[in-house]
Amino acid sequence: MVENDVERGIYHTLLEPCKGVYKEKMSKFLSFVLPVESKEDIKEQLNFFHKEYHDARHICYAYILGADSSQSYSTDDGEPSGTAGKPILTQLYSTGITNIF
Numbered sequence: 001m002v003e004n005d006v007e008r009g010i011y012h013t014l015l016e017p018c019k020g021v022y023k024e025k026m027s028k029f030l031s032f033v034l035p036v037e038s039k040e041d042i043k044e045q046l047n048f049f050h051k052e053y054h055d056a057r058h059i060c061y062a063y064i065l066g067a068d069s070s071q072s073y074s075t076d077d078g079e080p081s082g083t084a085g086k087p088i089l090t091q092l093y094s095t096g097i098t099n100i101f
Contacts, residue, residue: 011067013099030056033092036063036101039071045101060084063101064092 014035022029030053036042042063049059062074062085072093074085092100 011069011099012097014097034101036065036099039065042101058084060088061101062086062089062092064089064098066098069093069098 014033017032017034020031022031032049034045036045046059046061049056053059058077058079060075060077060079063072065071072089074089076082076084076086079085
């Protein structure tokens with residue numbers, strides 16, 4: 001039987017957090033992608049973002065966890081259904097990396 005990378009526990013993830021800013025008309029959109037190891041890490045980061053950006057109208061996000069990318073989630077956080085979280089998750093999957101938020 002041939003081992004694949006997942007069976008050996010090998011996967012691709014981020015080394016460090018990244019940030020982006022996009023401005024459109026009078027709006028400013030911040031984007032972040034962070035390496036995480038667990039749902040607890042994600043909760044901690046969400047708490048930080050809610051405190052740091054308390055005036056943000058929406059904090060839309062997605063995550064992928066596990067060497068085999070078996071756990072994922074996305075939310076639109078009040079934006080029209082399917083317009084924020086799912087596109088974020090789709091982009092995360094397109095990178096082929098995991099343990100990202």
